[in-house]
Amino acid sequence: DGGITQSPKYLFRKEGQNVTLSCEQNLNHDAMYWYRQDPGQGLRLIYYSQIVNDFQKGDIAEGYSVSREKKESFPLTVTSAQKNPTAFYLCASTQGLVQPQHFGDGTRLSIL
């Protein structure tokens, strides 16, 4: 079945450590996105990529980095510069401008 796979489901980070969250899609979608979700808040956009080898900052990009070397993959690195990384991270993809985004099942990141 086609879909978006995020891994791992749960991730723990030590202080000063970088961690990378995986997002893979087999929907042949051009655009991919990373969102952060905090309790009681809507989703906030971290980074997005409309095409391979290109990506743009979203509203809260500080402390995060991404790459888009392959169409189906859009990994997110949470760097040590992100001082409040505990959150639920969601990856999404879409085929085009007027197509709705489809989401993965998320990765919950916690600080040890």
Add this chain to the structure above:
Amino acid sequence: GQQLNQSPQSMFIQEGEDVSMNCTSSSIFNTWLWYKQDPGEGPVLLIALYKAGELTSNGRLTAQFGITRKDSFLNISASIPSDVGIYFCAGSNDYKLSFGAGTTVTVRA
């Protein structure tokens, strides 16, 4: 990106009741979307609206794209226990979405 104003923030409903929630924005959108999120999972698309004034149904769900392009509502008819979850509205003019803070629905059996 802006956050949309979604209300109510939460609601407790009796099984079998109809419920309504809405979303407003200070800016216009060309697309309105409604998603449902279960605990520990990603949001799932319920309804997509592409035209001002459009009224669209998906089973017991009905959503409308406001004529001003600045608002949308979602109705759920005859609530059942599996309607529990968080409902999000989202507006879009391009590749990016702006989300409301969500409406948490709890159903009393």
